[in-house]
Amino acid sequence: MTPRLLEGIRIIESANVITGPFAGMMLAHLGAEVIKVEPPNGDSFRNWDPKKKSVTPTFDVYNRGKRSIALDLKKSEGREVFKQLAKSADVVIENSRPGAMERLGLGWEVLREINPGLVYCFITGLGSWGPESNQPTFDAVAQALSGLWSQFTDLNSPEPVGPPMADQLTGLYAAFAILAGVESSRRTGIGTKLEVSMLASCIAFQGSNLATFLSDGVVSSRRTRAEMSQSYALIASDGLPFAIHLSSPQKFWEGLCRSIGQPELIDDPRFVGKSDRIKNYDELLGILQQAATTDSRASWLERLRVNDVPCAPILDVSEAIDHPQVRALGIIGYPSQGKPWVKAPIASDGEYLGAEVPAPLLSADADQILADIGLSEEDIAELRAKSVVC
Amino acid sequence: MTPRLLEGIRIIESANVITGPFAGMMLAHLGAEVIKVEPPNGDSFRNWDPKKKSVTPTFDVYNRGKRSIALDLKKSEGREVFKQLAKSADVVIENSRPGAMERLGLGWEVLREINPGLVYCFITGLGSWGPESNQPTFDAVAQALSGLWSQFTDLNSPEPVGPPMADQLTGLYAAFAILAGVESSRRTGIGTKLEVSMLASCIAFQGSNLATFLSDGVVSSRRTRAEMSQSYALIASDGLPFAIHLSSPQKFWEGLCRSIGQPELIDDPRFVGKSDRIKNYDELLGILQQAATTDSRASWLERLRVNDVPCAPILDVSEAIDHPQVRALGIIGYPSQGKPWVKAPIASDGEYLGAEVPAPLLSADADQILADIGLSEEDIAELRAKSVVC
Numbered sequence: 001m002t003p004r005l006l007e008g009i010r011i012i013e014s015a016n017v018i019t020g021p022f023a024g025m026m027l028a029h030l031g032a033e034v035i036k037v038e039p040p041n042g043d044s045f046r047n048w049d050p051k052k053k054s055v056t057p058t059f060d061v062y063n064r065g066k067r068s069i070a071l072d073l074k075k076s077e078g079r080e081v082f083k084q085l086a087k088s089a090d091v092v093i094e095n096s097r098p099g100a101m102e103r104l105g106l107g108w109e110v111l112r113e114i115n116p117g118l119v120y121c122f123i124t125g126l127g128s129w130g131p132e133s134n135q136p137t138f139d140a141v142a143q144a145l146s147g148l149w150s151q152f153t154d155l156n157s158p159e160p161v162g163p164p165m166a167d168q169l170t171g172l173y174a175a176f177a178i179l180a181g182v183e184s185s186r187r188t189g190i191g192t193k194l195e196v197s198m199l200a201s202c203i204a205f206q207g208s209n210l211a212t213f214l215s216d217g218v219v220s221s222r223r224t225r226a227e228m229s230q231s232y233a234l235i236a237s238d239g240l241p242f243a244i245h246l247s248s249p250q251k252f253w254e255g256l257c258r259s260i261g262q263p264e265l266i267d268d269p270r271f272v273g274k275s276d277r278i279k280n281y282d283e284l285l286g287i288l289q290q291a292a293t294t295d296s297r298a299s300w301l302e303r304l305r306v307n308d309v310p311c312a313p314i315l316d317v318s319e320a321i322d323h324p325q326v327r328a329l330g331i332i333g334y335p336s337q338g339k340p341w342v343k344a345p346i347a348s349d350g351e352y353l354g355a356e357v358p359a360p361l362l363s364a365d366a367d368q369i370l371a372d373i374g375l376s377e378e379d380i381a382e383l384r385a386k387s388v389v390c
Numbered sequence: 391m392t393p394r395l396l397e398g399i400r401i402i403e404s405a406n407v408i409t410g411p412f413a414g415m416m417l418a419h420l421g422a423e424v425i426k427v428e429p430p431n432g433d434s435f436r437n438w439d440p441k442k443k444s445v446t447p448t449f450d451v452y453n454r455g456k457r458s459i460a461l462d463l464k465k466s467e468g469r470e471v472f473k474q475l476a477k478s479a480d481v482v483i484e485n486s487r488p489g490a491m492e493r494l495g496l497g498w499e500v501l502r503e504i505n506p507g508l509v510y511c512f513i514t515g516l517g518s519w520g521p522e523s524n525q526p527t528f529d530a531v532a533q534a535l536s537g538l539w540s541q542f543t544d545l546n547s548p549e550p551v552g553p554p555m556a557d558q559l560t561g562l563y564a565a566f567a568i569l570a571g572v573e574s575s576r577r578t579g580i581g582t583k584l585e586v587s588m589l590a591s592c593i594a595f596q597g598s599n600l601a602t603f604l605s606d607g608v609v610s611s612r613r614t615r616a617e618m619s620q621s622y623a624l625i626a627s628d629g630l631p632f633a634i635h636l637s638s639p640q641k642f643w644e645g646l647c648r649s650i651g652q653p654e655l656i657d658d659p660r661f662v663g664k665s666d667r668i669k670n671y672d673e674l675l676g677i678l679q680q681a682a683t684t685d686s687r688a689s690w691l692e693r694l695r696v697n698d699v700p701c702a703p704i705l706d707v708s709e710a711i712d713h714p715q716v717r718a719l720g721i722i723g724y725p726s727q728g729k730p731w732v733k734a735p736i737a738s739d740g741e742y743l744g745a746e747v748p749a750p751l752l753s754a755d756a757d758q759i760l761a762d763i764g765l766s767e768e769d770i771a772e773l774r775a776k777s778v779v780c
Contacts, residue, residue: 003582005574022597030570044638061601129740130718136642136700140621140635144702147710149633152542152552158623158631158704160616162542162552163597170735172562177736179569180420184395186576192393192738200721200735200742206707207412207553207732211451213707214722214730220707226550231530233548241548243539245530248434252526310526312534314548317596317603317610320537328520331590332604340604342597345560345590346567348582350519352590 003348004031009182010089012037013066014073014082017045018139018164019123019198020095021062022171023178027091028065028355029344035085035369036066039073040390042362055359061342062171065355067365070390073104077388084373086111086118090185091178095123098133108193118191119181123174127197137198142166146202151209151222170201227281230274233314234289236297241314244288244304248274255307259300260291363390393738394421399572400479402427403456404463404472407435408529408554409513409588410485411452412561413568417481418455418745419734425475425759426456429463430780432752445749451732452561455745457755460780463494467778474763476501476508480575481568485513488523498583508581509571513564517587527588532556536592541599541612560591617671620664623704624679626687631704634678634694638664645697649690650681753780 009032013024021036021043028034036043046059055063072078083106086092092111094101101107108120122128125137126145135141143149143166153159174196181192203210208228209220225231230246246252253274257265265271265287270280277284292300297313304311313319320326331352333341343354366389370380383389399422403414411426411433418424426433436449445453462468473496476482482501484491491497491512498510512518515527516535525531533539533556543549564586571582593600598618599610615621620636636642643664647655655661655677660670667674682690687703694701703709710716721742723731733744756779760770773779 003574005570005582007574008577009573018597026566030567047638057601057605058598060605061598126715127719127737130715132715133718135695136698138621138635138637138700139615139619140623140633141700141702144633144704145710145713145715147705147707148553149704150706150710153623153704155631155704155706156625156629158625158633159613160619160621160623160633161612162615163538163595163599164615164619168595168597169562172559172566173735176416176562176566176569177420179566179573180395180736182573183399183569184393184397187398192395195737196735197719197737199715200719200737203710203716203721204732204735205553205558207408207558208448208451209553210707210711210732211447213711214732215447215450217708222551223549225529225552225554229529229550229554231528231550233530233543233550235546235548239546241545243530243534243548243550245528247528248437305525308526310528310531312531314534314539314543314545315537316540316545317537317600318607320535320540320593321600321603323535325516325520325522325535325589326593328523329517329587329590331593342594342600342604345563345586345594346570347517347585347587347590 006030006032009033009091011035011091011093012085012089013093015093015095015123016043018062018167019170019174020093021045022168023093023121023123023174024066025062025064026172026175026344027178030346030353034066036063036068036360037082037085038068038070038362040070040387042070046362054361057339060359063359064341065357066360067369068360068363069366069369070363072388072390073106075386075388077383077386079104079106081370081383081388082106083111083114087114088373089115089118090182091119091121093121093123093174093178098124098128112191116191117185117189119178119185120191120193121174121178121181122193122195123170124195124197126199128195139164139166139198142198142202146199148202148206151206151220151224153222166198166202169205170196170198173201227278230277232285232288234292236292236300237294238296240297242297242300243312243314245310246277247310252309253277255309256304259303259307259309260288262291396420396422399423399481401425401481401483402475402479403483405483405485405513406433408452408557409560409564410483411435412558413483413511413513413564414456415452415454416562416565416734417568420736420743424456426453426458426750427472427475428458428460428752430460430777432460436752444751447729450749453749454731455747456750457759458750458753459756459759460753462778462780463496465776465778467773467776469494469496471760471773471778472496473501473504477504478763479505479508480572481509481511483511483513483564483568488514488518502581506581507575507579509568509575510581510583511564511568511571512583512585513560514585514587516589518585529554529556529588532588532592536589538592538596541596541610541614543612556588556592559595560586560588563591617668620667622675622678624682626685626690627683628686630687632687632690633702633704635700636667637700642699643667645699646694649693649697649699650678652681
C-alpha cells in the first residue's frame, strides 16, 4: 500500500482539456480526492481522439484517480450544487475563459463567502488581465508568444515539436501553487485565489536562458543550451543516435578524448577550456561525429562509460519504456487487467506514487458525490429529471 | 506586500546545479525560508558561467530568495551542524549521487531519528535503484534515455534543443512533492523520504504521447503533437514566423479557411474533419504556407483574430519580454536597482509571486544561520577557525 500523502484534501476540478486536469491528476496521484465537474457533454478532451471512445488513452492519462459528475451550470440548480461542492472542498480548480465563472455567479468572490478557507486556482491562457487576455489560447499560442518555442525550433523554418509543453507546464505549476495555497489556508484559516497562466509558465520555464537575456541582453536560440551545457547528439556507424553531456568538469572532457582515441585533443587550444568548447562547438561536433561513424552505438556507450563520460542512447518512446533502467524504476504501472499507465515521477519507499484507478466514465460517480454533500435520493432523482445532473 | 503562502516552512537545500536548486527556488518564491548549504567552494553552478562571477545570472535565477552557508561536510563538526539544521527544518532537499549522504552519516535514516517529521526530498538522475542508477547523469542523458528527446528532435539527425528540460522538470516535480510531503507530515506527524528522478520526470511528462503508446503501441515522434493538436508554424511574406493552433472545434477550422480567403476548403474532403486534417497534415501545411507568403505577419494575425482563430507570432526571448501582453502580466520584476528578474508563474491578487532578494553570495548568511540554531559567537568563531564554516 503506497502512502496517500494528500489524503483528506478534497478538490473540485471544473476544468477542461489539459492544464486544469493535469493539476488535478498530479493531486490525485498523490492521494487527494478529486471530483471532476464536467459539462453535460463531458470534458471536451473525452472526444479529442478521433476514435471517440468515452475514455481515450489521452483522456485517461490526465484524469486518473478522479471521480466524475456531469453538471449543467447553466441551470440554477446546477449552480447550487456547484456551490455546495465548493463549500465541501479545500480547492476549486477552474480553467474557463476569464470572467466566465463570474458571469455564472460562481466566481471567487461568491465562493469565498461560502467557504472562507477555499483555495481557488484559476488557470488561464494569457492571463486574466492585459490587452490580449481574451484571445483564444491553446498550447502553441502560449509557446509562441512566450519565446519558449524559439528555444526548440529554427525561427527561419519553424516547426511545432514535443509534447504539449505549455499545457503541461501550466498544470504542473498549478499543482504546486494549489498545495502552497492549501498550506497557507491551513495556517491562516483564510483561502486564496491563485492564478497560473500558460504564458507566464512558458516564460518562467526559460530559466537561465531568460535570465541571461535579462542580465546581458544575449538572445538564446535552440542551440544555446547545447553549447552552454556541452551536450552533443551523434549518430553511430549503425545509424543509431546517442548523446553525450560533458557539462563543466574537465574530467569528462578528458574522458571523451580518451574514448575516441584522440588524447591529443585534451590540450588542443581550440577545446582546452569549457569556454573554448562553447566557442568552437561546431568544430568539435564535426570531430565527434566523424569519430562516431567508426563504431556502433553499443560500443561507443561502453567506451564512454569506461571513461565515466555522461552518455546515453537517444531512444524513442517504445525503446525507452523497455529500457532496463526504466523497467527497474517502475514508473509505469502494469495492472493485471487493463492497459499500462504512467505514475507520478515521485517515489516513496522504493515505489512510484500513482492513482491505480483509471479515469472515470462521464458522470460515473454522480450519485455518490451528491449523497456525500447531503442530498437525498429524492433530491438526486429530481436533479436527474431536470437534466441538471446528467 | 505580496502574500507569503509558505511562510514558516523551513527548507535546508543541500543541492547543486539545477534540479534541487530549482525546487528550492520555487519554494522561496512562494515565501518559504530556504537555507542553501553549499560545499566550501560553493554550488558548482556558481562558476558554470565562464565569466566566473560569484553570482551569475544563471545562478541567480535558480537561487533567488535563499540564504547561504558554506559548510564542510567532510569534517565531523560540519556534519554536526548539518544535523542541527535538519533538526530545525521541515524539509531537506538533497541531490548528490545515491549513497553519498549515507556515507557521510547524513542519510534519511539518521535524520529522521533527529527530526521525525522531516520531509527528505532526494533528487536523482536515473533513480536510486536499477542497473544504471550510478551512471553520471546530466540533463541530456535523462532526456535521451526517457524518450522525451525523441519528441523534440529528428532521430536521424538529432540535435540538443530547448532549455534544460530534464533538470527543470525534475525541480518542479520535486517542489510539488515536497509540499505534498509537508502536508502529510503536518497531518500525521510523521515525515517521509520522497525521491524524484530526472529519468522518471522526463517519462511522466510525455503525457498523452506516452499513454497512446502504452495503449495502442503508436510511437510518437517530434511531429505527433503538431498533427494531433493541429498546430501549424508558418512564415509570412515579411519572413516573420507565426503559429496557428486549430485544436478540435470546427469553428476554428472554418475561421481559418475564411481568413485565407479559401472558404471552399471548409468542406474539402481532404480536410473536412479533424481526423482528415491530421491525416493530410503535410498537404494542408503546404496550402497554408503558400497563403502565408502573400501577406505580412501583422496582417495575418489581424485577419486570423477577426475570425477568432487561435494564433500568435513566434517570438524570440527579447521580443517576448517586450510584448504588450507579457509586459502587462508583470511576470518579470523590474527593480529600481539591479537587473530584471523572473517571478514564479503564479499570481495572487493581480501580482505574480516571487522572491525579490537576489541569490546570496557564497556563505553570506552563515553567522545568522548558525545563531538561529543556537550557536554562540564563540562556537561560530571556532567553526570558522577550523574551516568547518567558510
